[in-house]
Amino acid sequence: xxxxxxxxxxxxxxxxxxxxxxxxxxxxxxxxxxxxxxxxxxxxxxxxxxxxxxxxxxxxxxxxxxxxxxxxxxxxxxxxxxxxxxxxxxxxxxxxxxx
Amino acid sequence: xxxxxxxxxxxxxxxxxxxxxxxxxxxxxxxxxxxxxxxxxxxxxxxxxxxxxxxxxxxxxxxxxxxxxxxxxxxxxxxxxxxxxxxxxxxxxxxxxxxxxxxxxxxxxxxxxxxxxxxxxxxxxxxxxxxxxxxxxxxxxxxxxxxxxxxxxxxxxxxxxxxxxxxxxxxxxxxxxxxxxxxxxxxxxxxxxxxxxxxxxxxxxxxxxxxxxxxxxxxxxxxxxxxxxxxxxxxxxxxxxxxxxxxxxxxxxxxxxxxxxxxxxxxxxxxxxxxxxxxxxxxxxxxxxxxxxxxxxxxxxxxxxxxxxxxxxxxxxxxxxxxxxxxxxxxxxxxxxxxxxxxxxxxxxxxxxxxxxxxxxxxxxxxxxxxxxxxxxxxxxxxxxxxxxxxxxxxxxxxxxxxxxxxxxxxxxxxxxxxxxxxxxxxxxxxxxxxxxxxxxxxxxxxxxxxxxxxxxxxxxxxxxxxxxxxxxxxxxxxxxxxxxxxxxxxxxxxxxxxxxxxxxxxxxxxxxxxxxxxxxxxxxxxxxxxxxxxxxxxxxxxxxxxxxxx
Numbered sequence: 001x002x003x004x005x006x007x008x009x010x011x012x013x014x015x016x017x018x019x020x021x022x023x024x025x026x027x028x029x030x031x032x033x034x035x036x037x038x039x040x041x042x043x044x045x046x047x048x049x050x051x052x053x054x055x056x057x058x059x060x061x062x063x064x065x066x067x068x069x070x071x072x073x074x075x076x077x078x079x080x081x082x083x084x085x086x087x088x089x090x091x092x093x094x095x096x097x098x099x
Numbered sequence: 100x101x102x103x104x105x106x107x108x109x110x111x112x113x114x115x116x117x118x119x120x121x122x123x124x125x126x127x128x129x130x131x132x133x134x135x136x137x138x139x140x141x142x143x144x145x146x147x148x149x150x151x152x153x154x155x156x157x158x159x160x161x162x163x164x165x166x167x168x169x170x171x172x173x174x175x176x177x178x179x180x181x182x183x184x185x186x187x188x189x190x191x192x193x194x195x196x197x198x199x200x201x202x203x204x205x206x207x208x209x210x211x212x213x214x215x216x217x218x219x220x221x222x223x224x225x226x227x228x229x230x231x232x233x234x235x236x237x238x239x240x241x242x243x244x245x246x247x248x249x250x251x252x253x254x255x256x257x258x259x260x261x262x263x264x265x266x267x268x269x270x271x272x273x274x275x276x277x278x279x280x281x282x283x284x285x286x287x288x289x290x291x292x293x294x295x296x297x298x299x300x301x302x303x304x305x306x307x308x309x310x311x312x313x314x315x316x317x318x319x320x321x322x323x324x325x326x327x328x329x330x331x332x333x334x335x336x337x338x339x340x341x342x343x344x345x346x347x348x349x350x351x352x353x354x355x356x357x358x359x360x361x362x363x364x365x366x367x368x369x370x371x372x373x374x375x376x377x378x379x380x381x382x383x384x385x386x387x388x389x390x391x392x393x394x395x396x397x398x399x400x401x402x403x404x405x406x407x408x409x410x411x412x413x414x415x416x417x418x419x420x421x422x423x424x425x426x427x428x429x430x431x432x433x434x435x436x437x438x439x440x441x442x443x444x445x446x447x448x449x450x451x452x453x454x455x456x457x458x459x460x461x462x463x464x465x466x467x468x469x470x471x472x473x474x475x476x477x478x479x480x481x482x483x484x485x486x487x488x489x490x491x492x493x494x495x496x497x498x499x500x501x502x503x504x505x506x507x508x509x510x511x512x513x514x515x516x517x518x519x520x521x522x523x524x525x526x527x528x529x530x531x532x533x534x535x536x537x538x539x540x541x542x543x544x545x546x547x548x549x550x551x552x553x554x555x556x557x558x559x560x561x562x563x564x565x566x567x568x569x570x571x572x573x574x575x576x577x578x579x580x581x582x583x584x585x586x587x588x589x590x591x592x593x594x595x596x597x598x599x600x601x602x603x604x605x606x607x608x609x610x611x612x613x614x615x616x617x618x619x620x621x622x623x624x625x626x627x628x629x630x631x632x633x634x635x636x637x638x639x640x641x642x643x644x645x646x647x648x649x650x
Contacts, residue, residue, distance in 0.1 A: 007339075014332055021325050030321055037328035041335050048339035052362045057338055060285050064331065067292045071324055074296045078303055078320050082313040085245045091321065094314040097399045 006047040013040035027079045027089040031072075038068045128192040131184060131199045133175040134207055135280075138273040141168030145266030154259070161265035162222045168269065169218060172276075173211040180204045180645075189649040195345050196286045198426070201645030202495060203280035206422040209499045210415050213506060214272040216623055217411035219616040220510050221264055226611045227306065227520075233258030237405045237513065238304045239312075246309040261304055267297040268411070275415055279422020282430075284334040284344040284380070287423060291330065291387070294419065295323050298412060305405040307520030315403025322386070322396045330383025336376030340366050346431045347650050353434040377432060377439060384427065387420035388476045391450040398461075401469035406521060409465060410509030413472050414502035421479055421498055425491060428483065430648050436486055443484050448579050451477030455583040459590045464512055464523045467590065468505070471549055474587050475501055481580050482564030485571030492646035493563035496639055500548075500556035500631045507624020508545040510617055514538055515608050522608035525594065530603025535610040539598045541625055548628045550591040551584055556631030563639065 013036060020033030042061040049057025083089045129136065141164055148160050179199065182188065189200035197203075224234040238261040244251035274294025281287040303316030338344050341352040342363055351357040352367060366372060386393040401409045432439060454474030461467040479501075482494040515522050515531065515538070522528070532539035548557035561584065565577045613621075631638055 010335075014328075017328070018325075021321075027317060027321065031324070034321070034324045034328055037325075038331060041328065041331040044332065044335035045338065048335065048342075048366075051339070051366065052342035052360075054342060056342075056344060057335075060334075060338070060344065063285060063289060067289065070292065070296060074299050075320055075324065078299060078313070078316045081243060081303065082317050085247075085310060085313060091317070094317055096311045096314050097402050 003047050003051050006043060010040045010043040010047065013037075013043065025090050025092050027082070027091050030091060031075050031079065035068060035072070038064055125194045127194075128199075131179060131192045132197060134172040134179070134211065135197075135273060135276045137168055137172040137175060138211075138269055138276060141165060141172075142266050142269035142273055144168075145269055149263055149266060157262040158222075158224075158260060161262045162218070165218050165265045165269055166215065169211055169215040169272070173208060173215070176204055176208045176211060180208070185645050186647070189647070191282050191347075191649060195347075196283055197277065197280050198282040198649050199280070200649035201647050202422060202425065202491060205495050205642060205645035206279040206418055206498065207276045209418050209502060210272060210275050213411070213415045213418065213502045214268070214275075216503070216506050216620045217407065217415065218265070218268060219620040220407040220410060220506070220513065221268060223407070223513070223613060223617045225614040226513055226516065226617070231256050231258060233260075235260055235306065237306055237407055238264050239306050239309060242300075242304050246313075264301060264304060267301055270294075271297040271301070271411075272415070275419035278419040279426060281423060281426070282346050284337060284346075284349075287427075288327070288331055288334055291327060291383070291423075294416070295327065295387075298408070298416070299323065301408045302400060302404040302412075304408075305403070308403070311403040312405065313403075315400045318396055319400040319404075326383050326386035326393065329379045329386075333376045333379025333381075333383065336372045337380065340372040340376060342366070346426070349431050350434065350650065353432065373435070374438065377435060378442075380427065381424075381439065381442075384420055384424045385446065388417055388424065388479075389473050390446050390476050390480060391453045391473065392446075394450070394453070394473045394476075397473055398466045398469040401472070402463060402465045402523070406465070406509050406513045410506045413468070413509065414505040417472070417476065417479075418498045418502055421483070421494060425483060425494060426648060429486070429491065430650055433486070440484060440486070443480060444573065444576060447477050447480035447484060447576055449477075450474070450480060451580055451583040452586075455586040458587065461590075462525050464525060464528065464594075465509075467525070467594070468508060468512075471587065471591075472505065474583060475549070477583070478561060478564055478580055481568040481573065481576045484573050484576065485564075485567040487567060487571045488646055489563075489567040489643075490571055491648070492639070492642040493560075493567040495642040495645060496631075496635070497560035497564050499638065499642070500560040500627070503624050503627040504545050504548045504556060507621050507628070508542065508549070510620045510624065511538060511542045511545065513617065514611050514613060516611050517608040525597065527604070527608050528594070529597050529601040530607065531610070532599035533603050534607065538610050541621060543595045543598065544625055544628060546591040546595055548632070550588040552588075554629075554632045556628045556635070559631055559635035559639070 017033045017037035021030050024030050042064050045057040045061045152160050184199050185201040185204045192199050224236050227235050240259040241254035242261055244254050271294045274290050277290035281290050299316055299320040302319050303313050305312030341349040389397045451474055454470050458467055458470035479497050482490050548555035551557040551561040565580055569577045
């Protein structure tokens with residue numbers, strides 16, 4: 001199978017993720033869309049790794065997973081804390097600061 | 100299969116002996132990486148202090164450990180520069196991951212000094228009134244407690260303080276040290292996350308206005324994660340184009356000097372990978388420096404975050420991110436400058452104008468300083484675009500000058516207070532010069548430096564970047580820069596007029612008397628502003644000597 005197809009899939013996933021971040025209103029869903037974008041990056045890394053016949057891309061994919069895990073820890077902590085004080089995780093409700 | 104096979108022979112059926120030279124142990128130059136290693140070591144030590152030292156001694160222990168660590172790391176940076184690693188012995192360490200060269204050492208030294216001064220403002224405990232008999236700083240008693248809940252009140256009564264902020268600060272500084280020195284895209288990405296994640300948490304930990312602080316953290320986090328996903332996809336595309344993530348490797352593929360392989364012939368035949376990859380990586384970095392159109396987070400986050408954190412973020416993040424942007428554009432993609440320069444021109448012009456114009460309408464001091472930081476990002480971009488050696492050195496000088504002014508200005512903001520905490524609304528600052536002339540005068544010095552009035556560091560910095568930009572053939576940028584400086588000067592002067600030439604309000608804010616910590620921070624800010632303004636030559640020469648990247 002042509003490896004380019006994986007790249008198209010990865011670009012598609014990335015676009016879905018980016019569109020989700022812009023459209024969705026729940027902070028948790030927005031965050032999941034960011035994770036989808038990171039995983040799309042992983043797919044691209046692994047495909048390019050295969051194309052070039054070196055291991056760099058696969059190693060980077062592992063780094064990305066670790067970073068994504070760390071990001072989940074920090075992100076969920078922040079989102080949960082704001083949810084507990086406002087009883088809402090909607091990014092539209094976070095509007096204390098406006099011009 | 101015969102039964103006569105030995106154990107080794109059977110084993111060899113599904114394994115192959117790894118050739119001894121396949122995975123050599125990496126060669127790490129510990130001495131040359133010592134500033135980074137010291138900071139991360141101290142950060143880890145801070146976590147241990149948090150776990151094992153009794154609560155009443157933690158604050159003292161954390162501040163002492165962090166201050167000693169930052170001072171030691173700064174001494175190590177200076178020692179490296181003395182040995183010539185900034186000039187003649189500049190090279191690439193840690194198996195190609197980290198560059199030890201002039202710009203890296205200069206920016207690391209700046210970040211460490213800024214970090215030390217920021218540590219002083221973090222540790223300040225005399226501004227807030229005592230809570231149930233114990234001195235408190237600007238950070239929440241317990242970050243996880245719901246604002247206004249029983250749990251929070253209990254934490255305040257017990258005199259809890261979030262001493263975790265000190266290890267978090269150290270981790271952020273560690274990431275920032277690596278960021279401008281990163282010599283491959285993977286290190287760049289990991290360093291970005293290492294310094295961003297602690298900052299997200301620090302933003303959420305304000306003692307006063309906790310809802311606003313949490314809101315700032317959510318906004319910063321979601322947008323920061325979004326932008327780092329773009330950066331990562333850009334890295335993936337650049338890796339796809341060049342088959343490597345090392346800066347030198349990508350540069351040689353872009354120049355066409357790399358040995359051609361069939362895979363490379365396939366991927367380099369299509370410039371879309373390179374151009375889109377470059378655009379997405381630049382997007383991630385421009386988000387961190389707060390350039391228009393990626394600036395939306397800046398005012399909200401600067402306003403909501405605890406003011407010491409805002410000061411640290413505004414200065415150190417900008418230093419680190421511009422360092423990384425410089426290295427990316429000057430080391431990896433000089434062969435592409437005809438493609439990226441027009442785009443950067445547009446970004447710089449829009450950033451300068453938008454920052455200055457929107458700042459005019461602001462009524463909150465912290466938001467005003469946020470928009471002013473956006474305008475300054477535009478001025479620095481003008482120096483980046485120069486693509487000449489003087490472009491590098493002028494940006495280095497500007498960053499050093501700007502970061503101390505910013506830290507000092509935000510430290511002054513923490514002093515002007517009323518019953519609800521800091522009084523950040525501009526109308527509350529009316530007549531401050533009559534009531535406390537010293538504080539108002541110090542703030543006026545910082546505002547004049549932001550405006551770029553001669554005899555302050557702001558003038559020397561602006562002159563250097565605009566000179567570099569005009570030499571680099573970006574004269575229109577200089578003209579736009581001067582016009583937006585004039586617009587910006589209007590609102591800086593307006594604040595000064597408000598402070599000195601209007602009647603103080605009877606219910607106006609009080610100016611808290613800080614401890615030696617914040618006083619030192621502000622005094623250092625004033626001293627650096629005046630020294631770099633009156634006698635900039637030594638530091639310009641230093642930046643000039645440091646202004647060569649290793650490839």
